[in-house]
Amino acid sequence: MAMEGLRPIAEIQFADFIYPSFNQIVxxxxxxxxxxxxxxxxPLVIRTPYGGGVRGALSHSVSIEALFYHVPGLKIxxxxxxxxxxxxxxxxxxxxxxxxxxxxxxTYRLIKGEVPDGHYTIPLGKANVRKAGxxxxxxxxxxxxxxxxxxxxxxxxxxxxxxxIDLRSIRPMDKTAILTSVQKTRKLLIVHEDxxxxxxxxxxxxxxxEEALFSxxxxxxxxxxxxxxxxxxxxPLEEEFMSSPAEMxxxxxxMVKF
Amino acid sequence: MATTDLRTGSLExxxxxxxQLRDMFRNMLLQRQxxxxxxxxxxxxxxxxxxxxxxxxxxxxxxxxxxxxGRDILxxxxxxxxxxxxxxxxxxxxxxxxxxxxxxxxxxRQFPNHYSSKAAGLMSFSSILAAHLPHAVGxxxxxxxxxxxxxxxxxxxxxxxxxxxxxxxxxxxxxVHKLPFVMLVENNxxxxxxxLAKQMAQPxxxxxxxxxxxxxxxxxxxxxxxxxxxVKEAMDRARAGEGPTLVEGTCYRYLAHSTDDNDLTYRTxxxxxxxxxxxxxxxxxxxxxxxxxxxxxGVAAMRKDVLRETNEATDxxxxxxxxxxxDLYKHVYEGAWEPWQS
Amino acid sequence: xxxxxEAQSKVSLExxxxxxxQLVxxxxxxxMQRTxxxxxxxxxxxxxxxxxxxxxxxxxxxxxxxxxxxxGKDILxxxxxxxxxxxxxxxTPYEVLLSLFARAxxxxxxxxxxxxxxSRRLGLHTISSIIAAQLPHAVGxxxxxxxxxxxxxxxxxxxxxxxxxxxxxxxxxxxxxVHTLPIVFLCENNxxxxxxxLSKQMGQxxxxxxxxxxxxxxxxxxxxxxIACYAAVGAAMQRARSGGGPTLVEAKCYRFLSHTTDxxxxxxxxxxxxxxxxxxxxxxxxxxxxxxxxxxNAEQVEALKRGVLEETNDATDRAEAMAYPDAADLYEKVYAxxxxxxxx
Ligand SMILES: Cc1ncc(C[n+]2csc(CCOP(=O)(O)OP(=O)(O)O)c2C)c(N)n1
Ligand SMILES: Cc1ncc(C[n+]2csc(CCOP(=O)(O)OP(=O)(O)O)c2C)c(N)n1
Ligand SMILES: [Mg+2]
Ligand SMILES: [Mg+2]
Numbered sequence: 001m002a003m004e005g006l007r008p009i010a011e012i013q014f015a016d017f018i019y020p021s022f023n024q025i026v027x028x029x030x031x032x033x034x035x036x037x038x039x040x041x042x043p044l045v046i047r048t049p050y051g052g053g054v055r056g057a058l059s060h061s062v063s064i065e066a067l068f069y070h071v072p073g074l075k076i077x078x079x080x081x082x083x084x085x086x087x088x089x090x091x092x093x094x095x096x097x098x099x100x101x102x103x104x105x106x107t108y109r110l111i112k113g114e115v116p117d118g119h120y121t122i123p124l125g126k127a128n129v130r131k132a133g134x135x136x137x138x139x140x141x142x143x144x145x146x147x148x149x150x151x152x153x154x155x156x157x158x159x160x161x162x163x164x165i166d167l168r169s170i171r172p173m174d175k176t177a178i179l180t181s182v183q184k185t186r187k188l189l190i191v192h193e194d195x196x197x198x199x200x201x202x203x204x205x206x207x208x209x210e211e212a213l214f215s216x217x218x219x220x221x222x223x224x225x226x227x228x229x230x231x232x233x234x235x236p237l238e239e240e241f242m243s244s245p246a247e248m249x250x251x252x253x254x255m256v257k258f
Numbered sequence: 259m260a261t262t263d264l265r266t267g268s269l270e271x272x273x274x275x276x277x278q279l280r281d282m283f284r285n286m287l288l289q290r291q292x293x294x295x296x297x298x299x300x301x302x303x304x305x306x307x308x309x310x311x312x313x314x315x316x317x318x319x320x321x322x323x324x325x326x327x328g329r330d331i332l333x334x335x336x337x338x339x340x341x342x343x344x345x346x347x348x349x350x351x352x353x354x355x356x357x358x359x360x361x362x363x364x365x366x367r368q369f370p371n372h373y374s375s376k377a378a379g380l381m382s383f384s385s386i387l388a389a390h391l392p393h394a395v396g397x398x399x400x401x402x403x404x405x406x407x408x409x410x411x412x413x414x415x416x417x418x419x420x421x422x423x424x425x426x427x428x429x430x431x432x433x434v435h436k437l438p439f440v441m442l443v444e445n446n447x448x449x450x451x452x453x454l455a456k457q458m459a460q461p462x463x464x465x466x467x468x469x470x471x472x473x474x475x476x477x478x479x480x481x482x483x484x485x486x487x488x489v490k491e492a493m494d495r496a497r498a499g500e501g502p503t504l505v506e507g508t509c510y511r512y513l514a515h516s517t518d519d520n521d522l523t524y525r526t527x528x529x530x531x532x533x534x535x536x537x538x539x540x541x542x543x544x545x546x547x548x549x550x551x552x553x554x555x556g557v558a559a560m561r562k563d564v565l566r567e568t569n570e571a572t573d574x575x576x577x578x579x580x581x582x583x584x585d586l587y588k589h590v591y592e593g594a595w596e597p598w599q600s
Numbered sequence: 601x602x603x604x605x606e607a608q609s610k611v612s613l614e615x616x617x618x619x620x621x622q623l624v625x626x627x628x629x630x631x632m633q634r635t636x637x638x639x640x641x642x643x644x645x646x647x648x649x650x651x652x653x654x655x656x657x658x659x660x661x662x663x664x665x666x667x668x669x670x671x672g673k674d675i676l677x678x679x680x681x682x683x684x685x686x687x688x689x690x691x692t693p694y695e696v697l698l699s700l701f702a703r704a705x706x707x708x709x710x711x712x713x714x715x716x717x718x719s720r721r722l723g724l725h726t727i728s729s730i731i732a733a734q735l736p737h738a739v740g741x742x743x744x745x746x747x748x749x750x751x752x753x754x755x756x757x758x759x760x761x762x763x764x765x766x767x768x769x770x771x772x773x774x775x776x777x778v779h780t781l782p783i784v785f786l787c788e789n790n791x792x793x794x795x796x797x798l799s800k801q802m803g804q805x806x807x808x809x810x811x812x813x814x815x816x817x818x819x820x821x822x823x824x825x826x827i828a829c830y831a832a833v834g835a836a837m838q839r840a841r842s843g844g845g846p847t848l849v850e851a852k853c854y855r856f857l858s859h860t861t862d863x864x865x866x867x868x869x870x871x872x873x874x875x876x877x878x879x880x881x882x883x884x885x886x887x888x889x890x891x892x893x894x895x896x897n898a899e900q901v902e903a904l905k906r907g908v909l910e911e912t913n914d915a916t917d918r919a920e921a922m923a924y925p926d927a928a929d930l931y932e933k934v935y936a937x938x939x940x941x942x943x944x
Contacts, residue, residue, distance in 0.1 A: 001740040001741070001743050001744045001747070002740070003725065003737060003740065003741060004675070004740070004741045004744035004745070005744060005748075006743075006744045006747060006748070008740075016385070016386065017386060017387075019386070020386070020388075020422065020423060020424065020767070023730060023733060023768070024733065024736055024768075027728070027730055027733060028728060028730070028733050028736075028737070032726060033933050033934070033935070033936075034711065034933050034934055035708055035711055035712050035716070035718075035726055035728075036707065036708055036718040036726035037706075037707060037708050037709040037711060037932075037933055038932075038933045039707060039718050039719065039720045039726070040718060040720065040725065040726045041936070055306040055307065057367070057368055057369040057372075057385075058367055058368055058369070058384065058385075059369065059384050059385035059386060060369070060385065069941075072934050072939065072941070073934055073935070075935070095936075096935075096936035097935045097936055125943035126943065169943075171941050172938075172940070172941050172942060172943045173941060173942055173943065174942075174943050175942040175943060175944050176943070176944045197597040197598075207942070226586065226587065226595075227590075227595065227596060227597050228586055228587060228590050228595060229590060231586070232358075232365070232366055232367035232368075232581065232585070232586060233358045233366055233367055233368055233369055233370075234358035234359070234360075234365075234366030234367070234580045234581050235358070235580060236580045236581055236582065236583045236585075237366065237367060237581055237583070237585060237586045239583065240583035240584070240586040241586055421770075421771065421774050421775075422767065422771070423766065423767015423768055423769075423770050423771050424767055425767075425770070426765075426767055426769070426770030426771075427765065427766070427767050427770075430765050430802065430803070431765075433802070433803025433804075434799075434800060434801065434802060434803050436803075456778060457778065458774060458777070458778060458814070458815060459774075459777035459778050459780075459814060459815030459816060460777075460812075460813075460814070460815030465812055465813045466810075466813030466814075467813075468804075468809055468812065468813065469804075469809050469810030469811075469812070469813045470802070470803050470804070470810075471802060471803025471804025472803055501803075
């Protein structure tokens, strides 16, 4: 459809169900433009709810971004606020290339916010500083961004100043926003729900180590999901998997003290 | 019900004894009771999710009767409560799954209704439609590879699942290798909100069989005896090394897809009401009564017993603990779970 | 459906409305296909290109099917063994040679494997090496036609017998049937998937028999007979163009050569088997038929062959003389703009 001029928006009911279409997304959609030298393109948007914390058990809880962000030709967006969702979704639909649009399913009911009327777009690949601060940079997206903001707010009351960056786009990713902030605060904490090994945080750490190592006053830290296949259905298993604002606040405090 | 021969008035029982007929009926009552319990617990806020199989009772009780315990392998899907009961899972085990207790077969990890039991020959399955079918075919291949006879794999799925590529790949592989495999499709005419007409261009799934070069047949899944006969014939064929069969049982999904679904957004109450006339549970009760296989008192006692067993299982399971938080890190691999070695 | 295997009539030529000119064009496509294939293998043996594949045995089905394709309207979503189809709908030998030599002027700018063409101009979709991956694209294209309310247009998609075992094949055929899409599924059943024979591919040997299970018409045709293939594919395309929905057409042909230059078929089938099938070779058979029926005389056939060889030689020289893509082209066309995953 996309190759013949339509702008399809597909929805995968849960991100966990995307695997049967892996070949078409990674092997085909992401390569159409490249392999035809631009004669054919694949402007497709795939929306899918991801993430846990809703008692979704093994097959309704996963984060899939790390499986896809490795793929040149794909774009990945993971907004966290309602106004960003609208602007980024419009931009994704306008975008001439395939976009994977990730919606954290717990934020559907949890997060409320104003959405401007009328048509507007927010460019892909631009992060947003959701809270300004001076002592530590926290980079996050999705549900955990909200928890990171909550934690940063708590620290504000303790007179600790944390800057929180909402990535919004995972590929392409906003290098300038991250480096500008890190050069100011000199400390970096990356927070995401997806598991740690080979995750988004690994790429960000590597980039900052390559580009701004000598701006850092402490080792980079990642607070991420554990490296287990998914969260279990039973409450303690889900709670053990998921982080919390309190845990994030602890990590922030420790880094600021370092 | 086609079970009664209209000319002679006799019951076509396909070799099933009175006791087996009563067992099937009890299974059907138990299914309905446990389904109900799941929904009740959900409405009481005690469990976050439940899913019922109302309308599938006869099909599942009949198919389970064709399963040889201790020999055959079952690769079911999430709507197979009755099949799992029928091959030996206890109501207590079902409630452990609903409550996600530590003692549950999968340690409270999986969604409710996603049972597994190595002892019962019940393979673990995920929520991903059709993903279990390559496993089932692989198990059948293992049986064939080892040269075992008298064993077969019974796999089930819904009508919607037949549209998945993995369904096709599994069917084709089983046919090419003449595997001891039976594909039982429980056609309830819905895949959540997608009606059969949006699932396939012709409504008879069994007709796909010829394209794979295997026999196919369709039966009335509201009739447990007819189901038993159809599935038994296919399983016997598979056990004798004669290859796979596709069997399609027609039934209906009376409830919403799960506690998270409101079916009134895509079908009317009247449509469902109309189909309730075929409800297999009262229909089979009437047949058994008519032929003197059960008495009204016997049925009443059976219902009481089923309720008692369900209540006891509920209390026993609820009283048990959740898994420990640290159980999250178990069984990732055989050894340690961390990706770094030191 | 009225598709039947049809032996080439010895008495009268059942030409299904094809003019002499069209019959000659079909033969020319078949001769061109064979010559270009040969050229690919020669260039490979000469060490000039690392890889070539061939479609010997598929000439009739492809030339016939291509004749049923309406240029400028229909869409072709082929697979890697469709040289003749691509030629038949208008791809030039020069474009084929550019693909073999991986030159910058190639449609994919030298990115793709040989014979993985694409041409917007011709309605020829970009080809994947991944078996059956083209089928969801084909069905999507047909959906786009239907969705946009376009009539008189249809999609022709092709695949081998091996591809029918893929899940994407099943999903595509089913989806097309459910939505009554304007598409024709043409299976080029050559009895082999590299080294896997048909008997290890399916539990019964007829792909078209799958059609009933999906609720669409299916038929089988002698894939060594270009006129029969034209008739079968033409009827199905006409049905699709007029809103009648999809059809599954199976053409029985044979793969005379190894799978590619990287394969040695003697490791899995005997030369005798292949030799025995050579008697059905569609190229000499069709040539003979046209001469017997006086559509062409011997001199005209010779002239045709000479023309084909000259065009091939000329295309080879021109393509070989062209430049490779620049190294920097590696970074082009990853996205509409830029290739780097970081924005600054
Ligand atoms: C690959 C995949 N896609 C989508 C889903 C979401 N889903 C869960 S159940 C279901 C319907 C399945 O219908 P059917 O196979 O007919 O079984 P039924 O529930 O009717 O018994 C769908 C689409 C899924 N679980 N897996
Ligand atoms: C998904 C996938 N699996 C395996 C391969 C390797 N492969 C390349 S061609 C081929 C055989 C395909 O056979 P068939 O579909 O009959 O087409 P033919 O080559 O005979 O025309 C295989 C298995 C592939 N390209 N893609
Ligand atoms: Mg169903
Ligand atoms: Mg083949």
